[in-house]
Amino acid sequence: MKRITIKDLSKFLSLSTSTISRALLHDKNVNEETRKRILDAAEKLGYKPNLTALNLQSGQSKTIGFVVPEMITPFSAKVLKGIQNILYPLGYRIIITQSDEDSCIERKNLQLLEEFNVDAIIINLCHETYNNDIYQHIMKQGTPLIFFDRIPHESLDVSKVIVNDYIKASLMVEYLIKTGRKRIVHMMGPATIRNAMERVNGYKRILMKYNIFDENLIVQADGMTFEHGKKAIKQLISKNIEFDSIFAFSDTLALGAMNYLHEQKIRIPDDVAVASFSGTELSSMVFPQLTSVQQPLEKMGEIAAELALEKIKNNSSPSKCIMMDAELIYRAST
Amino acid sequence: MKRITIKDLSKFLSLSTSTISRALLHDKNVNEETRKRILDAAEKLGYKPNLTALNLQSGQSKTIGFVVPEMITPFSAKVLKGIQNILYPLGYRIIITQSDEDSCIERKNLQLLEEFNVDAIIINLCHETYNNDIYQHIMKQGTPLIFFDRIPHESLDVSKVIVNDYIKASLMVEYLIKTGRKRIVHMMGPATIRNAMERVNGYKRILMKYNIFDENLIVQADGMTFEHGKKAIKQLISKNIEFDSIFAFSDTLALGAMNYLHEQKIRIPDDVAVASFSGTELSSMVFPQLTSVQQPLEKMGEIAAELALEKIKNNSSPSKCIMMDAELIYRAST
DNA sequence: GTGAAAGCGCTAACAC
C-alpha cells in the first residue's frame, strides 16, 4: 500500500512538485484555482505528508524523550498525559523510558535518547547528582533538558517544573497537628532526592514551631517501593516508639506503611492518621482513602512540554523555574 | 552543536562518503587499514548516524504505536516494558496513546498514529467492535495491527497475544469453592469486552458444575473504574443478596468493591473473600493483599513486539494467536 | 504564478 507522495500528485496534476508543496503549505504564490485543484486531489488520493522527510529537511527529529523513575503508580502517566496534550498536536513523538529508580538505568536511558537524537528531554530524576556528568554532556550537545518534580541542585542552568515541597509539607503537617496529632512520624524519602530534603525540612520546621519535634520520629525508607515503606514502619514499631500519625514522602511509601498498620490491627485513622505527598488516583483506591498533597500533574506535564518547546525554538532562551500550586486533599485516613 | 555527519568524516579523512558508509556498515569491501582509520575518526569526532535519514531511505518510520485503554493501573506500563525490551535495542520508537476507556478517543488515537506513519500498532482495545472499521482501514493501508489482552472477534485476521481467560477464570472460581465459598459473586466487565464474556463463562461453568449457580450473583459494572466497582457492589448489597466472595473482572473493579466492603465493616476475607484478574503490583499494594490471576504482562509485551516485527518484515506472514500461561497468586484476600 | 534544481544524511547500484 504505497503512500501517495507529492510526486504522485505532481504527475497526476501535471504540475511541478514545488507548486504542490506551496499549495499544501498555504503559500500565497499559488493561483487560487490551482490551489483548489491540488487540495482536492490531495484529499481524494489520500495524501499524507511524510514526516520523516520533513524531519530530515528541518534537521529535527521531532521527538522528545521522557525519562521517569517508575510507572507503577499513575504519577508519570498523568504527567505524560499533559505532555501529550501539548506535543502530539504539534507532531512530536514522545519516547518514554523507565529508570526503575536506578541511576544506572537512567544513565542508559539517557544514552538511548541521545542515540535517538531527541530534540529535548523531560526528566524526573531517580537520585540527584549521580548522573550530573551526563546531564551536562547532553546539554553541551545542545539538547535541552527540562526537569520536573525531582530536580537537581542549582548548579545546572535548566528549566524546571516543581511544587513548593517545603511549604506544602509544612501545611500538611500543620493540618495533622490541628486535628490533634502530636506524635507525627515523617517517613522520609531517600536523601539523594532533593524533594525528600525539602519535605523533611518543612516537617521539621512545623514540629519545632509547635515544640513537638523528636528526632526519633523521622524514619528513613531505604528505597521508594511499597515494601520499603512497610519495612520502615515495622522497624519504627519494633523500637517501641509511640506515634499517632504518619506523613509519608510518597503514596507508595504511605501504602506500605498502611499495609503494615492494618496487619498489626492498628486502626487508621483512629490510632494512626496517615497522609502523603503525590496526587494520583492511588490515594483514593485504598482504604481508608488517603489524605495527600495533590500535585497538578497533568498541568505540570503541559508546562514542562511548553518549556521544552521554548528551548527547542531557542536554546539560549533563559531557563525558567515554574512553581506550581498543589492542593491538600483531606480524605478518610486523617 | 552540529552533529557530525558522514560527509564531515569524508572531508576529514579525504575519503568518499560511500567508503565511510561501507566501513560503518561492516561491509567487507573496505581495506582493513582504511576501516580502522574510519572507525577511529568516527569515534573521535563522536559520529552518530542520523536515524531520520536512515528512515527516509528505508521508507520506514521505525515507530510503533501503542494504544492502551488506561494508565492508572500499572497494567499497560508492564506490557510497555516488554515492548521496550525488544524494540528499543532495534532503534524503534514507541508512541503511546491512552484511550481512557473511550472508543472515540481510541479512534482519534489511531488516526494520530496513522499521521505518524507508524510501522505497526500494538493495541489493547477499549470496547470491541465500535472501531472495527478503523482497524480494517489501517490494515488495508498495510500497517500491521497486533492485539493483546482485549482482542476483537475472530473476523479480523491479526496476530494476538492473550491468556486463556476462560480457563483461568474457571480455576480461580474453583479455588474459591475449594476454600469453602458457596455464594460467589462475579463482578463482570463491560459485555463489549470479549474477555469479560470469556471470564463470566468460565465462572458460570464452574458454578454450574458445582450446582451453585445463581443468576443474581452476576453484577455488571457500568465501566472499568474504581468507582464503578464500588457502585456495583453497593447495589448488590442494597438488594440484600447474600454472598461470601467476589471474583472481579479486574483489579480496579476489585479495589472498588473492597473499598465499599471496608466502609461497611464487612471483613475481608472473613466475611467476603475477594479475587481478581490482572497481575499488577496494585494487587499487593492494598489491604488485604489481593488474590488474583497474574498475567505475564512484560512477557506479553515482548511477544507482541515480536509479532509486530514479523509482520513488519513480511506483512503477509501468517497471523498468530499466542496464548500465554497465567498464574493464580493466592494472597490474603481469600 | 510556476518550474527546475539543490540539498537534508544516508545507502546502494554502478563504475573503475
Place this chain on the structure above:
DNA sequence: GTGTTAGCGCTTTCAC
C-alpha cells in the same frame, strides 16, 4: 577497494 551518482520525500532558493 574506492569513488561517483542517484534517490528516499520534501522545502526552498533561484529563474522565468
